[in-house]
Amino acid sequence: ALALDTPLPTPTGWTTMGDVAVGDELLGDDGRPTRVVAATDVMLGRPCYEVEFSDGTVIVADAAHQWLTETRASRKSAQAAAVGYNRHKNQRTFAAVRTTAEIAETLRCPTQDRRLNHSVVNARALELPDREFLVPPYTLGAWLGDGTSAAAQITAADPEIIMRIEADGVVAVPSGSAPYRYQLRLPPGAEQAPRRCVVCGKSFIPQTSQVRTCGRSCGGRARFMSDPVPSPTCVRCGGPSAGMRLCLKCHSTVGTLQARLRTIGVLGNKHIPTEYLRGSEAQRRALLAGLLDTDGTVTVGGAVQFSVTNQRLARDVNELIVSLGYRCQTSTKRVQGRSETSSIAYTLTFSTEDKVFALERKAIAHKERRAVTGTSRCGSRFIVDVRPIESVAVRCVEVDNDSHMYLASRAMVPTHNS
Structure with missing residues (x-):
C-alpha cells in the first residue's frame, strides 16, 4: 500500500492514491491505460518506509507493498545470457516481486564493496491516442x-x-x-472565390461573403435584381459573422497564432x-x-x-x-x-x-x-535507501493488466499492486 498523497498518473492527467476509485484508469508499466478493479479502505498503523531512488524520487510505502525489482544477480545473469558467457545464452536469474521490507533487508549486496542491489526498470513510453492541438x-x-x-x-x-x-x-x-x-x-485563410456581379455580370473577388456587386455603381440596383443574401455565418462555429470567415469570438480565440x-x-x-x-x-x-x-x-x-x-x-x-x-x-x-x-x-x-x-x-x-x-544503465532506477518512518495512512489498489503493475509518483515509477 502507498501513502494517500502519492501522485498517480492517468491517461488524462493525475490523481492520488487517496482519490483513485474502482473503475478509474491508471497507467501500466507498458505505458497503456489500465483499469482499477479493486481498492482497499484507508489503512492505519501499518509499518511504513520511505523508498528512495537514484533519481531522487521518494515514495512512501508500507512494509507489505510489492515492487518488481532486478537484483545484482539477475542483472549479471541477463548480461551473461546476452553475450553467451554462461554457455547457454539463457538467463538463470530473473526480476522478482519483493516487498518493501524484503528490499530493506537486502538493500545492498553482501559483498565487500556493499554495492546497491535492487533496481526498477523504467516504464515504457505512454501509449495514448493522437490529439488535435491548436498549436503544433x-x-x-x-x-x-x-x-x-x-x-x-x-x-x-x-x-x-x-x-x-x-x-x-x-x-x-x-x-x-x-x-x-x-x-x-x-497561413492566410482561403480567399473568397471569384463571383459575378448580379447587376453587370463582371467577375470580382468580394471582400466579405455577403457582397454581390462589383462596385458602387451596381450596388444600388442589386436589391431589385436578386434575392436577399443569407446572413453570413462563421465557418468554425456556424454563428453569425460580419462576412469574414470567422466571427469575432472565434477570431479572438483561434484566428491568429498569438x-x-x-x-x-x-x-x-x-x-x-x-x-x-x-x-x-x-x-x-x-x-x-x-x-x-x-x-x-x-x-x-x-x-x-x-x-x-x-x-x-x-x-x-x-x-x-x-x-x-x-x-x-x-x-x-x-x-x-x-x-x-x-x-x-x-x-x-x-x-x-x-x-x-x-x-x-x-x-x-x-x-x-x-x-x-554508453547508456546501458539509463533504463532503470536503483533503490538507494529504504528508511523506516512513522506510520501514515496508506491504501492499495489492484489493476487489470497482466503484469499487475501501475505507475506511481511524478517520476512514473512502476510498482506492483499489493
Missing part, C-alpha cells in the same frame, strides 16, 4: 524554449529551427525589431498544457524536440540536458521526459536573474539511445558523445 507540438516546444513570452515571436539563429516550424504549417516572418527574431503567424497561444493558456505564462503532456508518443516527441532544439544541450558524456529558470516549465518538461520512458534527474543552482524567482536555474538531465533532437547538429553531437560513454 514542435512549434509550441520551440516557442517555449526561445519564444517571447507575451507574443507569437521566436528568436532563433539556426535556420533549421525556422524550417521545422514552417513545416508545421506556421509562417515565420523576419521581424525588424531584433536580429534573428521572427513573427509567427498562421490568439491560440492565449487560448491554450501559455501566453505570458510559459508551461506545457496537460493535454500536450497526454498526447500521442509522436506528438510528445515532437514537443520535446522543439524544446531541446532551442534550449537543450549535450554533455561531454553524451547525456541530454535542458535548463530553464521557470520552475513550472521545468516540472512540466520533467513530466514530458519521464512520459517517454526516460529517467530524469533535476538539479538546481543560483544564477543572476532579474528577480528572485528567475535566479534559480533548473537543469534536467537524462540519457537515451533515442534520437531526441530534430536539429541535425545537436543530433549528431548526441550520437557521437553517447557512443563513447
Whole structure:
C-alpha cells in the first residue's frame, strides 16, 4: 500500500492514491491505460518506509507493498545470457516481486564493496491516442524554449529551427525589431472565390461573403435584381459573422497564432498544457524536440540536458521526459536573474539511445558523445535507501493488466499492486 498523497498518473492527467476509485484508469508499466478493479479502505498503523531512488524520487510505502525489482544477480545473469558467457545464452536469474521490507533487508549486496542491489526498470513510453492541438507540438516546444513570452515571436539563429516550424504549417516572418527574431503567424485563410456581379455580370473577388456587386455603381440596383443574401455565418462555429470567415469570438480565440497561444493558456505564462503532456508518443516527441532544439544541450558524456529558470516549465518538461520512458534527474543552482524567482536555474538531465533532437547538429553531437560513454544503465532506477518512518495512512489498489503493475509518483515509477 502507498501513502494517500502519492501522485498517480492517468491517461488524462493525475490523481492520488487517496482519490483513485474502482473503475478509474491508471497507467501500466507498458505505458497503456489500465483499469482499477479493486481498492482497499484507508489503512492505519501499518509499518511504513520511505523508498528512495537514484533519481531522487521518494515514495512512501508500507512494509507489505510489492515492487518488481532486478537484483545484482539477475542483472549479471541477463548480461551473461546476452553475450553467451554462461554457455547457454539463457538467463538463470530473473526480476522478482519483493516487498518493501524484503528490499530493506537486502538493500545492498553482501559483498565487500556493499554495492546497491535492487533496481526498477523504467516504464515504457505512454501509449495514448493522437490529439488535435491548436498549436503544433514542435512549434509550441520551440516557442517555449526561445519564444517571447507575451507574443507569437521566436528568436532563433539556426535556420533549421525556422524550417521545422514552417513545416508545421506556421509562417515565420523576419521581424525588424531584433536580429534573428521572427513573427509567427498562421497561413492566410482561403480567399473568397471569384463571383459575378448580379447587376453587370463582371467577375470580382468580394471582400466579405455577403457582397454581390462589383462596385458602387451596381450596388444600388442589386436589391431589385436578386434575392436577399443569407446572413453570413462563421465557418468554425456556424454563428453569425460580419462576412469574414470567422466571427469575432472565434477570431479572438483561434484566428491568429498569438490568439491560440492565449487560448491554450501559455501566453505570458510559459508551461506545457496537460493535454500536450497526454498526447500521442509522436506528438510528445515532437514537443520535446522543439524544446531541446532551442534550449537543450549535450554533455561531454553524451547525456541530454535542458535548463530553464521557470520552475513550472521545468516540472512540466520533467513530466514530458519521464512520459517517454526516460529517467530524469533535476538539479538546481543560483544564477543572476532579474528577480528572485528567475535566479534559480533548473537543469534536467537524462540519457537515451533515442534520437531526441530534430536539429541535425545537436543530433549528431548526441550520437557521437553517447557512443563513447554508453547508456546501458539509463533504463532503470536503483533503490538507494529504504528508511523506516512513522506510520501514515496508506491504501492499495489492484489493476487489470497482466503484469499487475501501475505507475506511481511524478517520476512514473512502476510498482506492483499489493
